Amino acid sequence: MRVIVQKFGGTSVATADGRRKVAEKVKEALEQGYQVVVVVSAMGRNNDPYATDTLIGLARGVNKQVKPRELDLLMSCGENISTVVIVQILESLNIKASAYTGGQAGIITDNHFNNARILEIKPDNLWKCIRERRVAVVAGFQGVTADGDITTLGRGGSDTTATALGVALKAELIDIFTDVEGVMTADPRLVPQAKSLTTMTYNELCEMAHLGAKVVHPRAVEIAMEGRVPLRIRSTFSDSMGTLITDGISIGEIEIKGDKIVTGLAHMAEMALVIIGSHEDLNANGRVLEIFQMMADAGISVDMIHVTPFEIGFIIKEDLMEQAKEILQQLPLEIKIDKSYAKVAIVGTGMRGIPGVMARMAKSLQAEQIPIFHSADSHTNIACLVRQSDMVKALRSLHQQFDLG
Ligand code: ADP
Numbered sequence: 219m220r221v222i223v224q225k226f227g228g229t230s231v232a233t234a235d236g237r238r239k240v241a242e243k244v245k246e247a248l249e250q251g252y253q254v255v256v257v258v259s260a261m262g263r264n265n266d267p268y269a270t271d272t273l274i275g276l277a278r279g280v281n282k283q284v285k286p287r288e289l290d291l292l293m294s295c296g297e298n299i300s301t302v303v304i305v306q307i308l309e310s311l312n313i314k315a316s317a318y319t320g321g322q323a324g325i326i327t328d329n330h331f332n333n334a335r336i337l338e339i340k341p342d343n344l345w346k347c348i349r350e351r352r353v354a355v356v357a358g359f360q361g362v363t364a365d366g367d368i369t370t371l372g373r374g375g376s377d378t379t380a381t382a383l384g385v386a387l388k389a390e391l392i393d394i395f396t397d398v399e400g401v402m403t404a405d406p407r408l409v410p411q412a413k414s415l416t417t418m419t420y421n422e423l424c425e426m427a428h429l430g431a432k433v434v435h436p437r438a439v440e441i442a443m444e445g446r447v448p449l450r451i452r453s454t455f456s457d458s459m460g461t462l463i464t465d466g467i468s469i470g471e472i473e474i475k476g477d478k479i480v481t482g483l484a485h486m487a488e489m490a491l492v493i494i495g496s497h498e499d500l501n502a503n504g505r506v507l508e509i510f511q512m513m514a515d516a517g518i519s520v521d522m523i524h525v526t527p528f529e530i531g532f533i534i535k536e537d538l539m540e541q542a543k544e545i546l547q548q549l550p551l552e553i554k555i556d557k558s559y560a561k562v563a564i565v566g567t568g569m570r571g572i573p574g575v576m577a578r579m580a581k582s583l584q585a586e587q588i589p590i591f592h593s594a595d596s597h598t599n600i601a602c603l604v605r606q607s608d609m610v611k612a613l614r615s616l617h618q619q620f621d622l623g
């Protein structure tokens with residue numbers, strides 16, 4: 219049995235025209251002989267009536283401290299609404315279909331509300347639906363705990379639903395349909411020269427997603443990579459084949475090129491830089507552990523970490539700045555926290571061991587007189603912290619420097 223999972227994001231299901239295109243994509247896959255499992259996001263963005271942000275606003279408008287469990291119950295409604303609407307459209311075209319919540323699709327998660335992890339998938343209901351030759355339309359972004367509580371998988375988590383189901387159902391292919399042609403060399407909203415990539419490896423996309431490229435959820439890519447199911451990122455609104463992501467081997471006629479030195483750029487805006495200074499050795503007096511333990515206990519994720527005997531630096535999300543400040547000010551150390559920074563990164567899993575990559579990055583930023591406030595690297599990326607106001611200029615300059623256009 220050839221199963222395909224097709225996931226449609228918020229903009230794809232937002233309008234009647236988009237939903238008609240969704241139905242066309244499902245029809246095409248059925249005509250190609252696939253058994254289709256559809257995963258849908260909530261309709262639209264921001265102020266659209268059933269969008270996730272709108273639902274969050276509804277509860278937070280009453281109580282800013284709405285409990286994560288209740289917030290999940292509310293957020294999950296957006297995706298549930300989409301499933302029922304899409305089923306009606308498919309049935310109006312004589313395509314038999316049934317709607318499922320994440321729980322009904324057998325997605326069991328831990329109870330880490332708002333950012334739950336899938337523990338197990340029991341796809342019995344989906345198999346029954348598939349065997350009866352109906353299209354299963356599953357609500358993305360949600361699961362259920364062993365106790366029956368509804369959870370969500372983190373913002374953008376419908377992608378994770380799609381790849382997890384793709385692996386569980388041993389799908390031939392997972393198609394993530396969105397509002398861009400595929401994975402691009404940078405966010406096209408910020409870099410107009412960005413171009414769509416035809417192929418890339420799981421590693422490359424995983425790095426880009428972790429570094430902030432919002433086109434797909436990083437966990438979704440990890441799951442597809444672990445399950446070795448080919449993934450495509452495509453547009454709902456065109457016939458283009460999008461970006462095919464695999465482990466770098468050939469699939470049929472298509473040869474997947476290996477990892478490149480720089481495949482693309484990623485960015486993360488609204489970051490705060492924390493610098494902690496001391497005249498005493500921070501290693502010797504145990505402060506290194508103390509500081510990072512304090513952040514861990516508060517659930518504050520730290521990034522771009524640098525530790526030297528007399529200085530510790532890292533970045534955090536800007537909205538956690540006040541919380542971090544309150545905690546760190548208890549220490550008899552010089553604490554400096556500033557916001558309005560952005561992380562810009564070059565990503566390429568082929569850059570390992572290649573000399574001169576940072577020199578090119580520094581040259582590009584210097585040419586635009588963009589100061590670097592912090593940096594970090596791995597064997598597959600180099601990230602620099604710049605002023606938020608310089609972010610777009612930095613991305614455009616790096617895009618040109620690394621010939622990505
Ligand atoms: P969906 O609602 O379909 O899940 P998202 O908004 O989550 O869509 O993701 C698509 C958006 O990701 C695009 O509109 C684009 O602005 C943004 N994006 C950021 N980086 C990239 C990139 N490297 N390639 C393509 N799109 C990107």
Ligand code: ASP
Nearest residue numbers: 259270359373374375376
């Ligand atoms: N609707 C959810 C969100 O906005 C999940 C998703 O779209 O993937 O984060």
Ligand code: MG
Nearest residue numbers: 227374433434
């Ligand atoms: Mg998304």
